[in-house]
Amino acid sequence: MAFVVGQGGKKSVVASAAKKWKDFKSTLSRHYILPYTNDKEKLSQPPEIYKFIEKAQWDAFVASRLSKDFESVHSQHAQIREKLEYNHRLSRKxxxxxxxxxxxxxxxxxxxxxxxxxxxxxxxxxxxxxxxxxxxxxxxxxxxxxxxxxxxxxxxxxxxxxxxxxxxxxxxxxxxxxxxxxxxxxxxxxx
Incomplete structure (x- = not known):
């Protein structure tokens, strides 16, 4: 299956797909990995809701999220987030x-x-x-x-x-x- 995207729209479609991919990985990290860093049993299988994730992919993703590099980047971004002064309350809207x-x-x-x-x-x-x-x-x-x-x-x-x-x-x-x-x-x- 292919989608025909106009010349001017390709950049925004690719940017939108990249943002959705980043958001999905963030959701997996926040809800299914970081709260269970000490519970190896919970981290051994992909979440039930995401059955399409293969075990090998899940294991690699969990390993990347538990690495020292990710921990460093995660803490840097948390510090940046704390500096924001005027937080909005719009949620998805x-x-x-x-x-x-x-x-x-x-x-x-x-x-x-x-x-x-x-x-x-x-x-x-x-x-x-x-x-x-x-x-x-x-x-x-x-x-x-x-x-x-x-x-x-x-x-x-x-x-x-x-x-x-x-x-x-x-x-x-x-x-x-x-x-x-x-x-x-x-x-x-x-x-």
């Missing part, structure tokens, strides 16, 4: 799902990056439990008010979210989700 949800609940209202960023960090009751995030959300509200009153001017990439959080990292954009570059977001017409 992502920014695209949040934007769709906001369009349903508030039809006709244009949602900008700062609104999405704030809503992505609220719990289901609309509260922001993290004090650092709450402080930035308050600053965003103040800046949005100043923009609506004409006291502050937004221009392209110098929008409310950038003013509140600081400059963007090169090639990435906060508050819009994966796969959207600054050039795409700021230079293309909005629908």
């Amino acid at each position: 992502g920014y695209a799902g949040l934007e769709d949800q906001l369009e349903e609940t508030m039809p006709g209202v244009e949602t900008d990056r700062s609104t999405l960023w704030k809503r992505a960090r609220q719990d289901k009751h609309g509260n922001i439990p993290d004090p650092k995030v709450a402080e930035k959300a308050k600053l965003i509200d103040e800046l949005q008010k100043q923009v609506s009153e004409g006291k502050v001017r937004v221009d392209g990439s110098k929008d409310v979210l950038t003013m509140a959080l600081g400059p963007e990292h090169p090639g990435r954009l906060r508050g819009v989700g994966a796969g959207i570059s600054p050039r795409q977001y700021f230079n293309l017409p909005k629908p």
Whole structure:
């Protein structure tokens, strides 16, 4: 079986497949290997839910996840994860799902990056439990008010979210989700 993918879509399809493969390996590690590092019996067979994994493949995967190299990389990434300041609460929905949800609940209202960023960090009751995030959300509200009153001017990439959080990292954009570059977001017409 083959799929015909257009010239421009091949890169995104391969990137998507690579991410799904990485996520699958991460799920196996987090749920079926790392909790049972001292229980060799549990690690001797692939999980029942993943019967398609052959024993030889499973044994090699378990050995790779219990190696010193993996332990080192795993701890490095855990340290990086701890440094993230403004954690979102979107789960699988992502920014695209949040934007769709906001369009349903508030039809006709244009949602900008700062609104999405704030809503992505609220719990289901609309509260922001993290004090650092709450402080930035308050600053965003103040800046949005100043923009609506004409006291502050937004221009392209110098929008409310950038003013509140600081400059963007090169090639990435906060508050819009994966796969959207600054050039795409700021230079293309909005629908």
